[in-house]
Amino acid sequence: MMRFQKKLTGFPWNGKHFFVRRSIAGLREALGSAVLQLRSRAATSRSALSQALGVAPSTGGLYVDMLIEAGYLSESGLHQGAMGRPKRTLALRPKAGWFAGVEFHAASLQAVRVDFAGEFAAPVEKALPPSADAATVVAAVAAVVQALAEEAHGPLLAIGVGAPGTVDPHGGVGREYRYIAQWRDVALVEVLRSRFSVPVSLEHNLRAVALAERWYGEGKELQDFVCLGLRSGFGAGIVAGGRTITGQHHTAGELGRWPWIAGPGDPPGELQDRLSAPAIYRRVKGLAADAAVPVDLRAAFAERVPRLTTKDSVSAVWQPVIGELARVVACLQFLLEPSAFFLHGPLTALGAEFCEAVARAAQDLGGGMATAPLVFKPSTLGAEAGALGAASLAMENWAPALK
Numbered sequence: 108m109m110r111f112q113k114k115l116t117g118f119p120w121n122g123k124h125f126f127v128r129r130s131i132a133g134l135r136e137a138l139g140s141a142v143l144q145l146r147s148r149a150a151t152s153r154s155a156l157s158q159a160l161g162v163a164p165s166t167g168g169l170y171v172d173m174l175i176e177a178g179y180l181s182e183s184g185l186h187q188g189a190m191g192r193p194k195r196t197l198a199l200r201p202k203a204g205w206f207a208g209v210e211f212h213a214a215s216l217q218a219v220r221v222d223f224a225g226e227f228a229a230p231v232e233k234a235l236p237p238s239a240d241a242a243t244v245v246a247a248v249a250a251v252v253q254a255l256a257e258e259a260h261g262p263l264l265a266i267g268v269g270a271p272g273t274v275d276p277h278g279g280v281g282r283e284y285r286y287i288a289q290w291r292d293v294a295l296v297e298v299l300r301s302r303f304s305v306p307v308s309l310e311h312n313l314r315a316v317a318l319a320e321r322w323y324g325e326g327k328e329l330q331d332f333v334c335l336g337l338r339s340g341f342g343a344g345i346v347a348g349g350r351t352i353t354g355q356h357h358t359a360g361e362l363g364r365w366p367w368i369a370g371p372g373d374p375p376g377e378l379q380d381r382l383s384a385p386a387i388y389r390r391v392k393g394l395a396a397d398a399a400v401p402v403d404l405r406a407a408f409a410e411r412v413p414r415l416t417t418k419d420s421v422s423a424v425w426q427p428v429i430g431e432l433a434r435v436v437a438c439l440q441f442l443l444e445p446s447a448f449f450l451h452g453p454l455t456a457l458g459a460e461f462c463e464a465v466a467r468a469a470q471d472l473g474g475g476m477a478t479a480p481l482v483f484k485p486s487t488l489g490a491e492a493g494a495l496g497a498a499s500l501a502m503e504n505w506a507p508a509l510k
Contacts, residue, residue: 131509139506141170142179145199146225146502152197171197177507179203179223199224202260207252208498210269210312211244213286213339217494218251220259221502230491234402240288245295249302265306266299267501269315269493271340273358279309286339308504313360314351315496316451317344322499324488331445338452341379347443362435369431382432384453391424404453405490415457421464433468440469440481447482451492455485
């Protein structure tokens with residue numbers, strides 16, 4: 108096969124000439140991968156970066172020089188490892204640009220600004236009106252990105268969005284979501300790309316949450332875990348073998364649509380009719396299925412009214428909820444056998460006590476087949492988890508522009 112060299116132009120290298128034996132697209136991908144390795148702290152030196160990327164030291168050094176000249180990377184000081192020569196430390200420049208992450212469901216919208224080094228600013232949360240339709244939500248997403256830009260350092264580099272229901276990430280379209288009026292085939296990526304002139308990535312909001320766990324939460328060291336989101340609906344973000352599971356038509360994890368019959372005499376329905384956060388609140392409060400719920404369900408659950416336990420045992424009103432959620436967790440444990448389950452949504456306000464009760468019940472349903480204790484815990488991330496994950500999606504998909 109004939110080898111050839113391409114000269115790159117349009118990248119600010121102070122007049123230096125760089126030649127590489129790969130296409131422009133291949134080089135952009137390689138530089139983007141280098142930034143991800145540096146951002147995750149998997150590599151902090153030229154040699155470590157070359158090893159992480161699986162390239163020769165000379166090639167890794169070339170990537171570093173390119174990123175330094177472009178203003179994305181700095182190299183300073185000397186770090187003495189356990190062995191060998193001292194190494195210079197590489198660090199991303201926080202003010203080189205920023206990423207916007209936005210995630211929403213029927214009740215609220217969260218947004219966060221993440222700098223180029225991966226540090227995030229104070230998140231924004233906005234309640235959505237019960238009557239919000241698709242146009243209202245799209246306008247709210249654009250408005251919150253604009254608001255994030257007002258105090259940002261450097262240019263906006265990319266936007267990530269976590270959307271509920273079924274999505275088409277490749278087409279950039281929100282396909283369907285029953286809890287927002289007229290949410291069907293919404294071209295969200297096209298609208299935002301036209302407004303802000305930057306790359307826009309779209310993903311299901313629970314898969315965005317799983318990305319947040321991988322970058323910022325307790326999933327950093329795990330290859331297999333499940334994020335359960337009990338919010339306006341019920342869904343799961345599944346990571347297996349270090350990769351998020353999407354499915355052929357991007358509907359993997361839509362557990363809320365499972366047909367569900369709780370017990371004898373109960374009408375058929377869907378899982379989310381029983382185990383979404385609003386449904387659980389109504390059940391434990393003894394309210395009608397269509398009764399209004401507090402805007403801030405997290406605060407409502409934090410009050411623990413009625414209480415979760417009574418005299419060291421689960422109260423009768425909570426037992427059905429815990430039992431049904433345990434059935435879901437046990438089934439997923441048999442199917443996927445993840446290292447851990449992370450609870451997301453308003454019920455995290457119930458803390459470890461609630462999750463431990465679910466884990467014990469799920470373990471009992473396993474009939475002793477499990478080889479290790481089932482791990483089910485509330486996420487250490489807050490309500491901004493989905494927005495953080497959306498920003499992580501934007502960071503993962505970003506690569507420097509080359510002309």
